[in-house]
Each structure stands twice: as structure tokens, then as C-alpha cells.
Amino acid sequence: MGAKQNAGGNFNAVAPIYDFLAFLVFGRKLQQAQLTWLNRIPTGATVLLVGGGTGWLLQQLLTRCQPKRVVYLETSSQMLARASQRLLRQSVIGTVEFRLGDETSLTDQEPFDVVLTPFVLDLFPESFLQKSFVPRLYSVLKPGGLWLVTDFVPTTIGWQRALLWTMIRFFRLTAGIKIQQLANWQQVLATASLTVREQRSHLKGMVAADVWVR
Numbered sequence: 001m002g003a004k005q006n007a008g009g010n011f012n013a014v015a016p017i018y019d020f021l022a023f024l025v026f027g028r029k030l031q032q033a034q035l036t037w038l039n040r041i042p043t044g045a046t047v048l049l050v051g052g053g054t055g056w057l058l059q060q061l062l063t064r065c066q067p068k069r070v071v072y073l074e075t076s077s078q079m080l081a082r083a084s085q086r087l088l089r090q091s092v093i094g095t096v097e098f099r100l101g102d103e104t105s106l107t108d109q110e111p112f113d114v115v116l117t118p119f120v121l122d123l124f125p126e127s128f129l130q131k132s133f134v135p136r137l138y139s140v141l142k143p144g145g146l147w148l149v150t151d152f153v154p155t156t157i158g159w160q161r162a163l164l165w166t167m168i169r170f171f172r173l174t175a176g177i178k179i180q181q182l183a184n185w186q187q188v189l190a191t192a193s194l195t196v197r198e199q200r201s202h203l204k205g206m207v208a209a210d211v212w213v214r
């Protein structure tokens with residue numbers, strides 16, 4: 001992965017402090033939002049977890065949902081290392097493939113029942129989501145499969161806009177993400193022939209936790 005430019009930036013430098021920073025700004029609220037629809041994942045599912053960071057959600061997924069198999073796809077080697085160390089430390093049982101790479105490493109030969117993207121769609125420009133990222137993940141999701149998204153959504157509320165502006169600038173500087181503003185990812189998913197089944201707002205509407213169905 002090393003030299004390849006990822007549209008979603010490079011989180012290696014920020015990996016050691018990512019969870020601490022998220023906790024400092026949002027407490028446990030971002031984690032709580034990610035738990036919203038985990039109970040919709042059927043037992044024995046094959047799950048693709050994209051951009052799971054240091055692995056907190058992976059641990060929850062394994063203990064709460066008993067998936068048959070999980071592919072943990074991460075572009076940051078530092079994040080991936082932390083996630084695998086966390087599993088070892090916690091002795092969580094499950095079949096997990098830790099894969100260093102991005103969505104282009106996925107083939108239609110490995111279809112998934114469930115795809116999870118926790119705070120990942122917010123990294124990309126809308127045109128990239130539309131033309132590349134969403135079609136790629138759509139193609140590996142089985143018909144009837146679930147796509148659980150938790151992410152920031154565009155907002156008109158002043159303090160939320162200021163906070164989002166600050167976060168985007170921070171990750172432009174530290175991780176090299178390219179966006180200037182949040183994409184309307186809900187619209188992108190809807191135009192990609194996915195149907196929203198369940199939605200819940202968190203953080204006074206700043207974060208959405210959605211279940212989309214192919």
C-alpha cells in the first residue's frame with residue numbers, strides 16, 4: 001500500500017492519538033452511534049468492515065453478532081496493527097482477515113451479507129463516492145445485503161458547521177484527505193440503487209446511523 005495515494009488519506013501519523021482525540025471532542029457518542037444497528041446483523045453473516053480504525057467496532061461486532069467471517073479492510077498499517085493487537089489483548093474469538101488495502105482490493109468473487117463503513121464516507125469527495133467507492137462496495141454486497149453507515153452529515157447549524165470545518169482542516173493537514181466539505185453521501189447511496197431501511201440521528205442531527213439495503 002505504501003506509496004499508493006489513497007483518496008481517503010493516510011491515517012498512519014494520527015493513528016496513535018485518533019481514539020483519544022475522538023473521545024476528547026465527542027466522548028463516547030461516536031461509538032454509541034456505531035452500535036445503533038449492529039443488532040440488525042444476522043448471526044453467521046459474512047461482513048466487510050471498511051476503515052474500522054483501531055478496531056473498537058470490530059471487537060463489538062465479534063462479541064455481539066457472531067459473524068461467520070469478517071474482512072477488516074484498512075488502508076492504514078498503523079490502524080490495522082492496533083486493531084489486530086486489540087483482538088489479541090481481548091482474546092475475542094472470530095474469523096477475521098486483516099487486509100491492508102482499499103476497496104480496489106475487493107473482487108466480486110467474495111460477496112458479503114453486510115458492509116460497514118463507520119466514519120469513512122466523510123473522507124471522500126462526492127464525485128469519488130459516486131463514480132468509484134460506492135459502486136465498488138455495492139458490487140460486493142449480496143442482493144438483499146445490508147450496508148450500515150455511521151457518519152457525519154451536512155448541516156446548517158452554526159456550531160456544527162464550525163466543528164466540521166475544524167475537523168476537515170485537521171484531517172487535511174494530518175492525514176492528507178482532499179475534501180473541502182462533506183459529501184451528501186445519503187444522496188449518493190440513494191442514486192446507487194440502495195434503499196434506506198432505518199435511520200437514526202445522533203449528536204443533535206450531526207451524525208446519522210443508517211441501514212441501507214441492496
Ligand SMILES: C[S@@+](CC[C@H](N)C(=O)[O-])C[C@H]1O[C@@H](n2cnc3c(N)ncnc32)[C@H](O)[C@@H]1O
Binds near residue numbers: 006
Ligand atoms: C475517520 S477514520 C475512522 C476510524 C474508525 N471507523 C472510527 O470511527 O474510529 C477513517 C478510517 O478509514 C481508513 N480508510 C481511509 N480510506 C480507506 C479506504 N479507501 N479503504 C479502507 N479504509 C480506509 C483510514 O485509514 C481510517 O482508519
